[in-house]
Amino acid sequence: MPAVALIGTLDTKADEIAYVRDRLDSLGVDAVVIDSGILGQPGIAADITRHEVARAGGHALADVQAAGSRGAAVALMREGVREVVVRLFADGRVHGVLCLGGAEGGLLGATAMQALPVGVPKLLVSPCASGRRRFGDFVGESDVCVMHSVVDILGLNGISRPIFDNAAAAMAGMVTDAGSALGTLGEHCVGITMLGQTTPGVMRLREALARAGHEPVIFHANGVGGPAMEHLCEEGALQGVVDYTLSELANALMNGLHTPPQPADRLRVAGRLGLPQVVVPGCVDFFNQGPMDTVPERYAGRKRYFHNPVATLVRLDRDEEARLGELIAERLNESVGPVRVVAPTRGFSLADAEGGDLWDPVADGAFLDALSGHLRSDIPFEAVDAHVDDHEFADIVAERYLTLVTETADV
Numbered sequence: 075m076p077a078v079a080l081i082g083t084l085d086t087k088a089d090e091i092a093y094v095r096d097r098l099d100s101l102g103v104d105a106v107v108i109d110s111g112i113l114g115q116p117g118i119a120a121d122i123t124r125h126e127v128a129r130a131g132g133h134a135l136a137d138v139q140a141a142g143s144r145g146a147a148v149a150l151m152r153e154g155v156r157e158v159v160v161r162l163f164a165d166g167r168v169h170g171v172l173c174l175g176g177a178e179g180g181l182l183g184a185t186a187m188q189a190l191p192v193g194v195p196k197l198l199v200s201p202c203a204s205g206r207r208r209f210g211d212f213v214g215e216s217d218v219c220v221m222h223s224v225v226d227i228l229g230l231n232g233i234s235r236p237i238f239d240n241a242a243a244a245m246a247g248m249v250t251d252a253g254s255a256l257g258t259l260g261e262h263c264v265g266i267t268m269l270g271q272t273t274p275g276v277m278r279l280r281e282a283l284a285r286a287g288h289e290p291v292i293f294h295a296n297g298v299g300g301p302a303m304e305h306l307c308e309e310g311a312l313q314g315v316v317d318y319t320l321s322e323l324a325n326a327l328m329n330g331l332h333t334p335p336q337p338a339d340r341l342r343v344a345g346r347l348g349l350p351q352v353v354v355p356g357c358v359d360f361f362n363q364g365p366m367d368t369v370p371e372r373y374a375g376r377k378r379y380f381h382n383p384v385a386t387l388v389r390l391d392r393d394e395e396a397r398l399g400e401l402i403a404e405r406l407n408e409s410v411g412p413v414r415v416v417a418p419t420r421g422f423s424l425a426d427a428e429g430g431d432l433w434d435p436v437a438d439g440a441f442l443d444a445l446s447g448h449l450r451s452d453i454p455f456e457a458v459d460a461h462v463d464d465h466e467f468a469d470i471v472a473e474r475y476l477t478l479v480t481e482t483a484d485v
Contacts, residue, residue: 088117170195195248282472330361345409399444
């Protein structure tokens with residue numbers, strides 16, 4: 075019988091958790107109820123009590139309650155919820171995770187979900203899944219599904235019941251008929267970063283690698299995609315990397331909207347793990363801002379590109395490009411595995427082409443000079459007289475990756 079870890083604060087959401095537990099049971103799915111509450115008294119019995127949850131995180135519940143603030147208490151309790159769920163999954167007792175919660179309760183469940191492998195069903199039902207909010211804390215770099223509860227999770231009524239019914243049915247369907255936890259994808263699986271501004275080049279690269287018997291996996295370099303790729307490298311799911319799009323580093327330098335959650339880690343993981351990697355400075359010419367009319371006044375004199383109604387690309391200047399090139403070189407210099415850089419000299423993005431809105435060959439040159447000038451002498455740097463999205467450039471990148479992988483296998 076498939077089973078689900080059902081997480082909730084049973085002092086405030088006992089009736090709702092009990093309802094979902096019973097709905098899961100009627101669908102042939104067992105529920106292991108985990109009490110993530112901290113204060114108050116639980117309204118129903120839990121399979122894993124809040125005392126057990128706190129202890130799993132290395133704390134007594136009384137110490138969590140006396141943490142000094144609500145935020146501090148939640149931070150301590152998150153450790154226990156994560157440990158409990160990871161242990162249940164490792165022991166084969168649960169096959170998915172479902173959480174009902176508001177801001178704090180949702181974070182308690184989300185932390186546990188993010189600790190599980192990609193492919194394990196994860197569903198978070200929360201009233202916070204709406205409005206002008208960022209969902210990075212809920213989703214992280216994992217495949218967490220977030221469902222808006224519409225009403226607050228307090229009481230059973232004509233609105234909440236069908237929403238909870240849908241959540242239970244969705245979870246039952248996932249744990250019964252969905253895929254399995256992600257493991258190693260195979261020795262020929264390669265992670266590739268892409269944005270819309272490098273799509274033509276990456277599509278050509280993907281075709282070339284696929285013809286050679288490799289399995290390309292594309293990650294959207296929007297602040298989460300690059301870190302997600304690197305996280306899967308750490309889990310052993312990817313056997314190599316073509317980091318074709320480095321916009322997340324440009325955003326980190328300028329505090330743009332696509333800055334990764336842990337910007338200091340970006341472009342260090344594959345090198346630290348010794349994985350073969352080819353690095354292309356795609357999209358290093360801009361950082362991301364919101365709608366055109368919201369771009370800060372301090373960028374008024376800069377070149378910019380209207381990407382879509384909610385996204386504006388703002389050009390980096392020459393000095394910023396030089397700093398970015400040096401930063402990328404410093405991170406690649408830490409690599410313990412095979413790495414090479416292939417750089418186009420006729421533009422880094424669709425908009426950074428001759429006549430394009432972001433075209434600035436002087437700034438591009440400053441980046442290339444800084445990158446090549448600060449790289450370790452044993453890291454090959456190849457400047458190609460082409461644009462990043464030209465087919466001939468993408469073909470060269472594919473050839474360099476395939477050669478690198480072959481050389482690594484022969485060692």
